[in-house]
Amino acid sequence: MAKSKYEFIKIEMRLFNDPRFIMLSDFEQNTYIKLIALAKQTHNHIKKDYPTIKAYLRTDQPISTVRATIKHLLSNFEDLSQNNYNIWFNKWDERYSYGGVEKEKEKEKEYYLGNLIYKKWGKEYIMIKGEERLFDRRSAKKSDITFK
Helix, strand or coil: CCCCCCCEECCCHHHHHCHHHHCCCHHHHHHHHHHHHHHHHCCCCEECCHHHHHHHHCCCCCHHHHHHHHHHHHHHCCCEEECCCEEEECCHHHHCEECCCCCCCCCCCEEECCEEEEEECCEEEEEECCEEEECCCCCCCHHHEEEC
16 A cells, blocks of 8 residues: 655644734634645645635635635735735745655755665665665765765
């Protein structure tokens, strides 16, 4: 059986104590939280296509209400921004992103004789000519290992 990949988002607990959030209607609160989830799926580039957003929200509200709700959220929460084409959350990586596709700035990739070394199930592997092999550091020359 294939292992399924779960995607997660972070919601700060202080959001539920924020007076701006508490004063929102249930529909507006629900929309804000679902926008965070939609931002996760779209890599924080939500297309400003209100019929599609309405379908994602799974609501019976008219598109004009969805548009007004998003406009209200944009005016009340400074971490939510827009331009003519997209809606996004500022500081996405620090505040909301958890798991899934992340930027790999902090770690360089390691290569042995031009082949990528990667970890799987706690062991190191290397792909040579399309064949996955267990990588043994003890038998590899240190001078042949490079970083990029």
